[in-house]
Amino acid sequence: MHKPGIRWASDSWSSGPAQKVGSDSVNFPGALNSKFTATMKFQNPAEATAMPTYRIMDADGNIIDNTRDPRAAPDEEVIKWYRNMLTVSIMDLIMFDAQRQGRTSFYMVSAGEEGIAVGSASALSPDDVCFLQYREQGVLIQRGFTLKEMMSQLFSNKDDHGKGRNMPVHYGSGKLNVHTISSPLATQIPQASGAAYALKMQRLINPNVPPRIVACYFGEGAASEGDFHAALNIAATKSCPIVFVCRNNGFAISTASIEQYKGDGIASRGLGYGIDTIRVDGNDIFAVREVMLEARKRALEGDCKPILVEAMSYRVSHHSTSDDSFAYRAKREVEEWKRRDNPITRLRKWMENRGIWDEDKEKEARASIRKEVLREFSAAEKVQKPPLRAMFEDVYEEITPEAQEQMKELKRLIERYPNEYNVKEHEGGIKTLE
Amino acid sequence: MFACRRAHLVPRILKPRSQLRYASQTSPEAHLNKPIEFKKVPFLYHSQNSARTAFGLSQDAPIDWQNLHGAINASLHHALKTDESVLLFGEDVAFGGVFRCSKGLTDEFGTSRIFNTPLSEQGIVGFAIGCAAEGMKPVAEIQFADYVFPAFDQLVNEAAKFRYREGATGGHCGGLVVRMPCGSVGHGALYHSQSPEALFTHVPGLRVVIPRSPAQAKGLLTSSILNSNDPVIFMEPKILYRAAEEFVPRDPYTIPLDKAEILKKGKDLTVISYGQPLYLCSAAIEALEKDIKGLSVELIDLRAIYPWDRAAIMESVNKTGRAVVVHESMYNAGVGAEVAASIQEGAFLRLEAPVARVTGWSTHPGLIFEKYNIPDIARIYDSMKRTLEY
Numbered sequence: 001m002h003k004p005g006i007r008w009a010s011d012s013w014s015s016g017p018a019q020k021v022g023s024d025s026v027n028f029p030g031a032l033n034s035k036f037t038a039t040m041k042f043q044n045p046a047e048a049t050a051m052p053t054y055r056i057m058d059a060d061g062n063i064i065d066n067t068r069d070p071r072a073a074p075d076e077e078v079i080k081w082y083r084n085m086l087t088v089s090i091m092d093l094i095m096f097d098a099q100r101q102g103r104t105s106f107y108m109v110s111a112g113e114e115g116i117a118v119g120s121a122s123a124l125s126p127d128d129v130c131f132l133q134y135r136e137q138g139v140l141i142q143r144g145f146t147l148k149e150m151m152s153q154l155f156s157n158k159d160d161h162g163k164g165r166n167m168p169v170h171y172g173s174g175k176l177n178v179h180t181i182s183s184p185l186a187t188q189i190p191q192a193s194g195a196a197y198a199l200k201m202q203r204l205i206n207p208n209v210p211p212r213i214v215a216c217y218f219g220e221g222a223a224s225e226g227d228f229h230a231a232l233n234i235a236a237t238k239s240c241p242i243v244f245v246c247r248n249n250g251f252a253i254s255t256a257s258i259e260q261y262k263g264d265g266i267a268s269r270g271l272g273y274g275i276d277t278i279r280v281d282g283n284d285i286f287a288v289r290e291v292m293l294e295a296r297k298r299a300l301e302g303d304c305k306p307i308l309v310e311a312m313s314y315r316v317s318h319h320s321t322s323d324d325s326f327a328y329r330a331k332r333e334v335e336e337w338k339r340r341d342n343p344i345t346r347l348r349k350w351m352e353n354r355g356i357w358d359e360d361k362e363k364e365a366r367a368s369i370r371k372e373v374l375r376e377f378s379a380a381e382k383v384q385k386p387p388l389r390a391m392f393e394d395v396y397e398e399i400t401p402e403a404q405e406q407m408k409e410l411k412r413l414i415e416r417y418p419n420e421y422n423v424k425e426h427e428g429g430i431k432t433l434e
Numbered sequence: 435m436f437a438c439r440r441a442h443l444v445p446r447i448l449k450p451r452s453q454l455r456y457a458s459q460t461s462p463e464a465h466l467n468k469p470i471e472f473k474k475v476p477f478l479y480h481s482q483n484s485a486r487t488a489f490g491l492s493q494d495a496p497i498d499w500q501n502l503h504g505a506i507n508a509s510l511h512h513a514l515k516t517d518e519s520v521l522l523f524g525e526d527v528a529f530g531g532v533f534r535c536s537k538g539l540t541d542e543f544g545t546s547r548i549f550n551t552p553l554s555e556q557g558i559v560g561f562a563i564g565c566a567a568e569g570m571k572p573v574a575e576i577q578f579a580d581y582v583f584p585a586f587d588q589l590v591n592e593a594a595k596f597r598y599r600e601g602a603t604g605g606h607c608g609g610l611v612v613r614m615p616c617g618s619v620g621h622g623a624l625y626h627s628q629s630p631e632a633l634f635t636h637v638p639g640l641r642v643v644i645p646r647s648p649a650q651a652k653g654l655l656t657s658s659i660l661n662s663n664d665p666v667i668f669m670e671p672k673i674l675y676r677a678a679e680e681f682v683p684r685d686p687y688t689i690p691l692d693k694a695e696i697l698k699k700g701k702d703l704t705v706i707s708y709g710q711p712l713y714l715c716s717a718a719i720e721a722l723e724k725d726i727k728g729l730s731v732e733l734i735d736l737r738a739i740y741p742w743d744r745a746a747i748m749e750s751v752n753k754t755g756r757a758v759v760v761h762e763s764m765y766n767a768g769v770g771a772e773v774a775a776s777i778q779e780g781a782f783l784r785l786e787a788p789v790a791r792v793t794g795w796s797t798h799p800g801l802i803f804e805k806y807n808i809p810d811i812a813r814i815y816d817s818m819k820r821t822l823e824y
Contacts (some may be wrong), residue, residue, distance in 0.1 A: 036821040129568065163601035174603035179567060182599060184591045189555050191592065194564025194572070203569060204546060205518050214564075226584070230557025237552055238561075395638045397608060400692075400741040421541045 046311075051267045053312055054291060055281035059341040061349025073289075075356050081122055081142070081285060082351060083365055085114035085344050088137045090369050091147070092317070094377065095154060099168075099321040104154050106168045110135045112283075112316035115343025116247050117217075118142045119288030120311070123296060124215055129195050131177040131188040131216045134169050135247065139217065143176045147373060151319035151380030156433065158383060158427045163390040183219070189244070192216030193306070194232045196240035200304050211300045215241040215292075219250020220310075223266045232273045235306035241299040243276075243292065245310045247282065249315035254328040270308035282313035283343045286350075316342060385425045389432035405432045460805065466721055466812040467805075470677070470713045477697045477716065477733075478647055478680040485649060485681035496684035503675040505648035505682050506535045506613075510573065512686045514543050515573060519609070520659060522548045522624035524558055525577030532577060533615055533675050538679055544612040559585035559612060563593050565605035566665070573659055579616035579669060580625040586633075593665045594639030608663035611655075616644070617710050617762055618808050623801035629709075629763035629794075634667050635772065641666045642690055642739040647674070649682045654737065655687030661688055671710040676714075694743035696750070697811040700732030703822060705748040706773055707760040708736040711809055715760055718814035726794035731818065747773065748780040755786040756821050762808045765793040787824035790817045 019026045025035045057063050092109035096202025099107045104287065110117065130139055149161070153171050156164035161172055163178060172180025182188065196214040203209045222244055235242050246266040250257050263269065271279030276298060280291045288311055295307040314337040318325045351357035391402045411433040414421050423429050444722065460467050472478065479485035482497040485597045513520045522536055526548045530537035540548040551558050555576055562574035576582045589612070597606035605728045634642045641664050645651035653669065658666040669743045697712065698719065707715050712735055732750050736742055757777050759770035770791035776788050792809045799807060
C-alpha cells in the first residue's frame with residue numbers, strides 16, 4: 001500500500017539513544033527537541049498576545065491593503081455569494097415567523113454567520129465532503145441545496161431526504177456530499193476526521209480519484225465536548241486532509257464564551273495538537289474565502305494534514321425558536337452588532353463602492369428572493385407526509401422480522417381505531433405498513 | 435541482556451507457591467464446579483472431520499487447529515486481503531494487540547491500514563463511523579468492553595441512527611465493526627470483566643454478536659466485516675482467546691448474523707445462552723443428564739444477541755415447555771429478561787414452569803468474588819433441576 005514519496009506519520013518515530021554526550025536536551029520520547037533550561041518558568045497564557053484576526057476589508061467594506069485583489073473571483077460570483085447570504089437571512093425571518101405561528105415545530109436562524117458559511121463553502125470543491133453542526137444553512141445553499149429541498153425538510157414532507165425523521169434544520173444531501181446533521185453536539189468532528197482519512201486512503205488505492213478534503217463545522221461551545229479533543233488529536237496523528245471550521249459567535253445558547261473557556265479562543269488549542277491554525281474575521285467573506293482556499297490547499301499537500309480555522313462572529317439572533325436571548329444579553333448590544341457590523345452589509349458596502357450594486361438592485365433582490373421562499377414555503381406545506389413505512393425502514397439495511405411484526409401490529413391498531421389517527425396525511429396511507 | 439545477568443545476583447525474595455491465590459478458587463472437592471476440560475467439550479471440533487462435516491466441506495479441505503485469537507486473526511487477515519477498504523485500528527493494535535488478535539497484520543498490510551490511534555474511545559468510534567460513512571470498512575477495536583462507555587454516545591446516537599437519519603440521501607455507516615474483548619477472566623475485577631451487551635441490545639440499528647468458539651468467531655467476524663451493511667458490535671469472550679481450541683476450516687466462510695444455533699438437541703428443557711457460559715451450560719447439562727435417567731436437554735447458542743432469532747427459541751420452547759436463560763451480565767434488564775418475556779408471549783400455552791434466569795448477581799464484578807458472582811455449573815445445574823421439578 002505504501003507509495004513512494006508519501007511519508008506516513010506513523011512511520012516517523014524512531015527510537016534512539018537517550019542522550020548524546022554533551023547534549024543540551026534529553027531524547028525523551030514524549031517531547032522531542034525540548035532543550036533544558038536552568039530558569040524555572042511556568043508558561044502563562046495571559047502573557048501571550050491573542051492570536052490575530054485576519055481580515056481583508058473593514059466594517060465599511062473598504063479593502064485594507066489596496067494592492068491586493070481580495071476576491072479571486074469575478075463580480076458575478078461575488079453577487080451570487082451576496083444573494084446566497086441574503087437568501088439565508090430572508091428565509092430566517094420567514095421561518096422564524098412560521099414557527100411562531102405554529103406551522104413548523106422548530107427553527108434555527110444563522111443571522112450574523114452567513115459570511116462564514118457562504119465564504120468557506122465557496123472555496124470548496126463540489127466533491128469535498130461536509131459535516132455540519134446546524135447553523136450552516138449558507139454552506140448548503142452555496143453548494144446548490146434548493147429552497148424546495150430546504151422547505152421539504154422543514155415541513156417534513158415526503159420529499160424530505162430525511163423522510164420526516166429529523167427535527168427541522170437537520171439537513172443533508174447525498175448529491176452535495178453533505179452528511180445529515182444530527183443534534184448531539186461535536187459528534188460529527190471525529191467522524192469528519194475518519195471521513196477525511198477515508199478520502200486519503202481512497203486516493204492511495206486509486207490515484208485517479210481527485211484529491212478531496214472534509215470540511216467540518218462546529219461552534220465554540222461544541223469545542224468544549226470531548227469529541228472535539230478526540231477529533232483534532234486523531235486528525236493530527238493520522239495526517240487527515242480536513243479543515244475544521246469553528247464558528248466562534250460568542251454564545252452557546254446563554255453561555256457566553258467567558259464561561260466556555262479560559263484560553264485564547266479555540267484557535268490557541270490547534271497549536272497544542274500540532275495543527276496549522278488561523279483566526280479569521282467571520283464577517284469578512286473575502287477573508288473567510290481566502291483562508292479556506294489556502295487551508296484546503298495545505299490540507300492536501302504531501303502526506304496531508306488537518307487545518308483549524310476559527311472564524312469570529314457574533315450570534316445576532318436568538319439561539320433557536322425555543323430561546324429568548326434577551327433573557328441573558330442586552331438588546332442594545334445585539335442591535336449594535338446588527339447595525340454596525342455584519343457580513344451582509346459589509347459585502348453590500350464593498351459592492352456599492354465598486355459600483356456593481358445599488359439600492360434598486362437590493363430592493364429587487366430582496367423582493368425576488370422573498371417571493372421564491374414564500375412560493376416554496378406554501379408548496380412544501382401542501383405536500384403529503386412521508387409514508388408510515390418510513391418509520392420502520394433504514395433502522396437496518398433490511399427491515400427485521402421483529403419490526404415487520406410491529407408494522408403489522410400498528411396496522412391492526414389503526415384499523416381497529418380508525419378515528420384515532422389521521423393516516424391520510426401520509427403518502428400511501430395505511431397500505432405502506434404491509 | 436544486562437538486566438538478565440543482574441537478575442541472577444538478586445536472591446529470590448518470595449518462595450514460589452503451587453497454587454494461585456489472587457482469584458477466588460474452585461473448591462477441590464467440587465463435583466459440579468470443575469474446570470472446563472476444553473478437550474472434551476462436545477460442541478468444539480476435536481477432529482478435522484467433525485469440522486469438515488459441520489461446514490459441509492470435502493474430505494481434503496484444509497483445516498487448522500486454532501484458538502480464538504488465532505481464528506479472529508485469520509478472519510481479519512482474510513477480510514484485509516479480500517477488500518482494500520477494510521481498515522483495522524484501535525489502541526495498540528499495530529504491534530499485534532494486547533490479546534494478539536492483530537498479530538502480523540501490520541507487516542503484511544502496512545501502517546496505513548493497520549494502525550494505532552490515540553487513547554480515546556470516543557475518538558476511535560467517531561473516526562470509524564466517519565471512515566464507514568465514506569465507504570470504507572473500518573474494524574475498530576476497543577481494548578476492553580469495560581472501556582466502551584466513552585464511545586457510548588457515538589455508538590447509540592450516531593452509528594445506530596446514521597442510516598435512519600440520512601434516509602433518502604443513502605448515507606450509512608454499515609461497514610463499521612467494533613470489536614471488544616468482554617466477559618470475566620478470573621481476575622479482571624471491575625474494569626476487565628464486564629459484559630455490556632444488554633446496553634447495546636436496547637439500541638435499534640446496532641447488531642450485537644458474541645461468538646463461543648474459534649470456528650464460530652471466524653465465520654461471524656468475516657460476515658460482520660465483509661457481508662454486513664449494518665454496524666456490528668462484535669464482543670469476544672476474552673477468557674476463550676487461548677483456552678478454546680478446535681479445528682477450523684482454513685478457507686474463508688461466513689455464518690449468518692441473525693440465526694441461533696442448536697448445539698444439542700433435547701426434548702425436556704431448553705437452555706439458552708451465548709459466548710463463554712455455553713461451556714458451563716454444556717457441563718451442567720451433562721451432569722444433570724447423568725443424574726436423571728432419560729432426561730434430554732436442548733442447548734441453544736443465540737450467537738446474535740440483537741436482532742435475535744426469536745423464531746428458533748420459540749420453536750424449541752414450544753417443544754420442551756421449559757426454559758433456562760444463562761448469561762454472565764447482571765440480572766435486571768439483561769438479555770435474559772428479553773428472552774424470558776418473549777418466551778412468555780410466544781410459548782405461553784406450552785410453558786410448564788416459569789422461565790428461569792441464571793445471571794450475574796445485581797452487583798459489580800469485585801475481584802475476589804468472581805466465582806460467586808457469575809453463573810457457574812452448580813447454579814445452572816440447580817436452576818435446570820428446579821425448572822424440571824416445578
